[in-house]
Amino acid sequence: MLLKDKVALITGGAGPNGLGYATAKLMASHGAKVVIMDLAQADPANKAAELGSDHLGVVGNVVIKTEVNAAVAQVLERYGRIDILVNNAGITQPRKTVDISESDYDAVLDVSLRGMLLVSQAVIPAMQKQKSGSIISMSSVSAQRGGGILGGPHYSAAKAGVLGLTRAMARELGPDNVRVNAIAPGLIATDITKGKLSEEQKEVIAQQVPLLRLGAAADVAGACVFLASDLSAYCTGITLDVNGGMLIH
Template sequence: MQDRFTNKVALVTGAGSPRGIGRATALALAREGASVVITDIVAENVERVTEELQALGPALGVVADVRDKGAMERVVQSITERFGGLDILINVAGLTRPTPLLDISEEEYDLVLGVNLKGTFLATQAAVPAMLQRGGGAIVSLSSVSGQRGGGVFGASHYSAAKAGIMGFTKAIARELTPRGIRVNCVAPSMVDTDITGGLLTEERKAELAKGTLMGRIANVDDVVKCLLFLASDESGYLTGVTLDINGGMHLH
């Protein structure tokens, strides 16, 4: 086991899903020595993952909606009170919908943009003051190949817009924050074998999508986690404002 994150405090949003990128990222950070705080909106999922984390080291789980500015500020306050500060933010919280443009309701648009883009904004805005107090840190957000190629798999127009927004947001705040000691990057995975599609990712669909990659398979959670941890660690110390593609050759540009 490496120890890239010993004495570091990390916050991972959207970490409650049993097969999700957030949970796997949180556990990987804990295995490498970090004190880890997670958020999600489903209480029993937060409790379960927090217990897994506490078996590895110091951890805290908070039920919070990333769309709620006050809730995210309270999360960061709890982190500073419990662990003395914050070094790493991993923005994972997100959801997708395959709805065609003309069928997207205003409520669904607000949900998809709210969780994916506004949630990334609010979590980051809440975290940055605590990171500045520590003298710097690293922020890594989860974008998507959908934001680069205009969807085409499960994410429709609102999802693509949100994920493209995360890439632009990453570059903009990298310009602001890197001179102050905070590196800001994001990753853009293609389809990952998780539960985000709500059961639509069948074995037949996986095989079909695999044919569209040069690697001959879709991504698994570990493919993404390794890249997230790289960008959160000092190994990527000269990278900021970067969108790291994790797509197995599905989208070359």
Template sequence: MSVTDKTAVVTGAGSTRGIGRATAHTLAAAGWHVAVLDLDEASAKDAAHEVAERSGVQALGVGCDVTHEASVEDALAVLEDSLPPVGALVNNAGITSPTPFLEVSGEEWDRIFAVNVRGAFNVTRRLAPGMAERGFGRIVFLSSVSAERGGGVFGGVAYSAAKAGQLGFTRALARELGPHGVTVNAVAPGLIDTDITGGALEGERKAQLLAGIPVGRNGNVHDVADLITYLCREESGYITGATYDVNGGAHIH
């Protein structure tokens, strides 16, 4: 059994400067075929085209709203017709919200949970049975340092709570799926230079944030993508239910 005859699904991998697209490239370089799911179908197709061209693997980009079960069902039906069986899932699709708790609306709270938690459920619930049946699977959740230290980086309470929800999801699912050859882990990035952080990483604010990072720099998408790809290897089958911090030492616990 080898990853070269399997597909890795990465959600929210359309953004050109995001962790998702970097992960799609790194997985492809390791031999995985890749399916990119993104709300922006054009970006998903662009990412897949880029991956196929660079790594020579099969790649497919599909428009998908992870918050809607029917959209997930349609997207996965397309990829199951076109690519080898799914062996890995990276739940990367996510949105942040800086709104302070005393100002947050119920609607915004639900929107944050819909993408980060329900979205991950919708895709995982659909793909996990096939992995369990085939006796091999790697599931990785993209959580955040905000979940561990209680915000204080970018996201407010809604974001921190949703990302913490993913950690409980990861741990409990690891227990259930372990006997079926499926590992489930979480990655908790700190300050990573992406479009989400973009404008906040300038001038005095940047200096202030970097002062608290022992390695003296913010992270980049490859720092995270390499770790995710490591967790998806066949050889990483004894690592499960774990949360990996990628934060340059900014949060040590």
């Protein structure tokens, strides 16, 4: 039990095959009380109920400050604290640079980067008061290698922004014992890739990964539990690569 009685808020946590829900399940199995925040259509209450009655689902769009603040207020009202924030919500779009419209840019940058900022702003005061906290944000190998497999350049930029914001917040919040880290997944088989790659294409990609497979959501969940727990007590400002060796740098 690495997270006994810790309270964890996971954004974008209701996707049944997603990294957020895999993380929610693993954190719950390690004793955490998990709050899943997601869009209404993803039905976060139902997904949280599947984990058991200790857990909570809240509806909230990470891009809308009033919704973020209301969701965080619900968490504090029920549990009185927040120990872990996983900024996981994110969307991607395959685009060439010249084809990125302003609304594409806004959509992709907003969910990953504005969302990370708004939800972090909402939880930081509670973590500072507690003098402890762990904030984990999903970047991507796309930020490091200039494009992943599916995301356009605006996605790479959003995920590179996540790394910059992570490092700056880590420096600022270290004195309050609030740790801030990022995870850079490689290609993980979730709904974000569904229907966009054939089985043959996935096999070709897997052959280029030193571990000879695509990632599973559980691979990223394990990294999240490490960064959330005291096992990583002296890690802040880091980017943890979970990519099977796809990018070794």
